[in-house]
Amino acid sequence: MSDQVQTSHAAPKGFIRKYIFSTDHKVIGIQYFFLALVAALIGMLMSLLIRLRLAWPTERWPMLETIFPEGFKDGLMQPEFYLAMVTMHGTIMVFMVLTTAPQSGFGNYFLPIQIGARDMAFPVLNALSFWLTAVSFLVLIAALFVVGGAPLGGWTFYPTLSAIPSAGPGQALGADLWIVSIALFCVASLLGALNFITTTLNMRTSGMTLMRMPLSCWGWFTTAVIALLAFPVLLAGGILLLLDRNVGTGFFIPSGLVVSGKLIEGGGGSTILWQHLFWFFGHPEVYIAILPGMGATSHILATFARKPVFGHKAMVVAMFAIGLLGFFVWGHHMFISGMNPSVAIAFSVLTLVIGVPSAIKTFNWLGTLWGARIRFTTPMLFAIGFVSLFVAGGVTGLVLGQTALDVVFHDTHFVTGHFHLIMGVAAIFGIFAATYYWFPKMFARTMNETLGKLHFVLTFVGVYAIFIPFHVLGIAGHPRRYADSSGYEFLQALDPLHVVITIAAFATAAAQVIFLVNFFWSLFKGKRAEANPWEATTLEWSTPTPVPHENFGEVLPVVHHDPYEYSVPGATKDYVMQTEPNSF
Amino acid sequence: MGRLLAILIWLITAGTAAFFAWSKTKTGWWFPEAISEHAAAMDSQFNLTWAVVAVAFFGAQAALGYAVWKFRSKGNERATYSEGNTRIEIVLVAITGIVFIALAITGQRVWANLHLNQAPPDAVQIEATGQQFNWYFRHPGADGRFGSTSPKLYDDTDNSVGARPGPLGIDPKDPSGKDDIFGQTLVIPINRPINLTLRAKDVTHNFYAPALRLKQDAVPGLKINLHFTATKEGKYEIACAELCGQLHHQMRAYMRVVSQAEFEKWLSENAPK
Structure with a gap:
């Protein structure tokens, strides 16, 4: 099994077929x-610009003016530039990073290998998904540079601000490009989801029952099911908004609006309709971002705890419960929107119910560590960090999920702190854990452990230093998306906190250079990786490194065991690979 | 590394606790002063929730640190082979479920009071209108009735009290609009229920009064009612809490809570001549 054997389909030869338009x-x-x-690097740089303005709103930056002559007129960051950065940072991070890396990146590479398949069910469709995503990303970046300014309506793009081109800077072509980009992204994600679901259900190798799939596969599968149901709704919303802006339909525009001194013709629509469509996608999107990280974390925790995952079945059920319930809580983003207040109560109760499967995940991660013999590799550190951050970000959901308290905290930095911890950095920690863990398999070399650990410690402390203070800003009442808070008496005392957060943000961003150096150095110069450097059990570690074309030799692997058979009493080694025959 | 990580997790947890405790003692780093009737109930619901949040946060982080400290690998020793413990799982899930759902239900009382009940009929009627980038507040005047408005009549060039149609587009032909009073400061009497009707002329805004513990979108095309009672005289800030465009952060206004006598005096002084 471990010897590379010539496969039935020849690998493509040319560079373009092999590396560019590959299937x-x-x-x-x-x-x-x-x-x-x-995308993550661009998004991170944007966040630093945001932090500059929040810490020093009146400071002049002549050097930045040379790069952004309009955004930094006279060296001063303009409010529309600040809002554009907020909008684009959010959009890029949510769609191009958090939806792309954990699901489409690692999922694409490892789902087929972990279930013992030679490829995805629809390889050409898969390539199409990627190239649509790439075009979507380019269109989004183009929105930054067009006449009329970059879009500044926030990543939630609420009408009527976003629906009426005359509603100020950033509402012209830039806004159209934003919508086109998101619509393309929706199509790409939809195709990707179909592929993931079909692959998972139809292409498992012999012996790979659903419950023998690694939890990483359950993460990708559940995410694909959510994506399949959520993205079409955003796509529909995006198309309607595009029509409102360009054809004069009025789905989201009520009658009788006067914008910039001009009466808007037509109308008859509802701005709240957009919010329903957006959040029907937007809330499940949170789980699209985090579930693959949960799967990877469970997978990595088991590997380095040298123990089976605590309550494997409960983990699967909890993941699906989160995915399902995730479709019934979108209204908690809209308590103060003007929506029927009785409906808000139902959304609120369901939102706190979703805390229960989330708590199951946390218990079981702790249970997996209990009685373990933990090997503290870099991927393990990030997986443990994921658990810590997931808890830190999750608990404040108890505050925000309550109707009455949301009245206080809605659209304050308390929310910013909450979602950055749980769907921002927790998900990013999942990505880092996955990167350090699977790097040896993907690139056939090993990343440097010392640099990895240094990167972990600095980032772990850094993200807490950034996002815990956000909660205090929010408790004090500081609204989000303010280019400048100096006009408000009740926000004056918070200025030093903004400076502290900005310094922490720059330091944490600088620590990412360690990752980049480690990543690229290891890519070319790292120690050659063995087939199974972590002594892990699942199928990706039973195939040789580098992974051959079509993943396995002539014969597909046959699975005999549950995914995480570590420290099995009586076994010769402390791990039993899924492919090992029953008599060991 | 195991011990270092455990210490790191505990330090971060303790640091977070210390930071929140310290922030609470600093002026301007915790809730603004609360001056509405429902605010006390809201703040106590927050304190209850915050206690649960603290227990969950510290409990989980402490346990995580402990596991990391205690169960690090030692030589060739093997981990305990265990696939889980259904009984512990069920107990923990039941406790969490009960606590979370109890919070969700208790939290609804304040909400119901705020949004499911109507303002009493004798409430002071005021209309708040948001536009890019300021607020207008309108009182119905002596007749107790608002004059009708029309978007076709909006005129932002003159926003003096007597301007008709003015920025709110008050129909000059409607007699009930003659005595309407409007301005950019919200003036309200103390200890009387206020019924605030929120409107927006262009995009979605949000009436946000931190001291009242109130936040509500002003939505184009809708009239949304909000009722509250202020319990302390003084001058407080109003902000916009829904991104409304380039100068969103400048959409600021003041609210003055005054005695009933002063309120009546203010009304008569500002009545259009």
Whole structure:
């Protein structure tokens, strides 16, 4: 099994077929990964610009003026530039990073291998998904540079601000491009989801029952099911908004609006309709971002705890429960929107119910560590960090999920702190854990452990230093998306906190250079990786490194065991691979 | 590394606790002063929830740190082979479920009071209108009735009290609009229920009064009612809490809570001549 054997289908020879327009799920996975990496760097730089303005709103930056002559007129960051950065940071991070890397990146590479398949069910569709995503990303970036300014309506793009081109800077062509980009992204994600679901259900190798799938596969599968149901709704919303803006329909525009001194013709629509469509997608999107990280974390925790996952079945059920309930709580983003207040109560109760499967996940991660013999590798550190951050971000959901308390905290920095911890950095920690864990399999080399650990410690402390203070800003009442709070008496005392957060943000961003150096150095110069460096049990570690074309030799692996058979009493080694025959 | 990580997790947890405790003692780093009737109930619901949040946060982080400290690998020793413990799982889930759902239900009382009940009929009627980037507040005047408005009549060039149609587009032909009073400061009497009707002229805004513990979108095309009672005289800030465009952060206004006598005096002084 471990010897590389000539496969039935010949691997493509030319560079373009092999690395650019490839239909190999491994190449596509890596393409998605690098797309997300580029997007993450751009998104992070934008967050630093945001932090500059919040810490020093009246400071002049002549050097930045040379790069952004309009955004930094006279060296001063303009409010529309600040809002554009807020909008684009959010959009890029949510769609191009958090939806792309964990699901499309790692999922593409490892789902087929972990279930013992040679590729995804629809390889050409898979390539199409990636290239649509790439075009979507380029269109989004183009929105930054067009006449009329970059879109500034926030990543939620609420009408009527976003529906009426004359409603100020950023509402012209930039807004159209934003919608087109998101619509393309929706199509790409929809196709990707179909592929993931079909692959999971139809292409498992002999012996790979659903309950023998690694939890990472359950993460990707559940996410694909959510994506299949959520993205079409956003796509429909996006198309309607595009029509409102360009054809004069009035789905989201009520009658009788006067914008910039001009009466808007037509109308008859509802702005709240957009919010329903957006959040029907938007809330499940949170789980699209975090579930693959949960799956990877469970997978990695078991590997380095040298123990089976605590309550494997409960983990699967909890993941599906989160996915399902995630479709019935979108209204908690809209308590103060003007929606029927009785409906808000139902959304609120369901929102706190979703805390229960989330708590199951946390218990079981702790249970997995209990009685373990933990090996503290870099991926394990990030997986443990994921658990810590998931808890830190999750608990404040108890505050925000309550109707009455949301009245106080809605659209304050309490929310910013909450979602950055749970769907921002927790998900990013999942990505880092996955990167350090699977790097040896993907790139056939090993990343440097010392640099990895240093990167972990600085980032772990850094993200807490950034996002815990956000909660205090929010408790004091500080609204989000304010380019400048100096006009408000009740926000004056918070200025030093903004400076502290900005310093922490720059320091944490600088620590990411350690990751980049480690990543690229290891890519070319890292120690050659063995087939199974972590002594892990699942199928990706039973195939040789580098992974051959079509993943396995002539014969597909046969699975005999549950995914995490570590420290089995009586076994010769402390791990039993899924492919090992029953008599060990 | 195991011990270092455990210490790191505990330090972060303790640091977070210390930071919140310290923030609470600093002026301007915790809730603004609360001056509405429902605010006390809201704040006590927050304190209850915050206690649960603290227990969950510290409990989970402490346990995580402990596991990391205690169960690090030692030589070739093997981990305990266990696939879980259904009984512990069920107990923990039941406790969490009960606590979370209890919070969700208790939290609804304040909400119901705020949004499911109507303002009493004798409430002071005021209309708040948001536009890019300021607020207008309108009182119905002596007749107790608002004059009708029309978007076709909006005129932002003159926003003095007597301007007709003015920025709110008050129909000059409607007699009930003659005595309407409007301005950019919200003036309300103390200890009387206020019924605030929220409107928006262009995009979605949000009436946000931190001291009242109130936040409600002002939605184009809708009239949304909000009722509250202020319990302390003084001058407080109003902000916009829904991104409304380039100068969203400048959409600021004041609210003055005054005695009934002063309120009546203010009304008569500002009545259009």
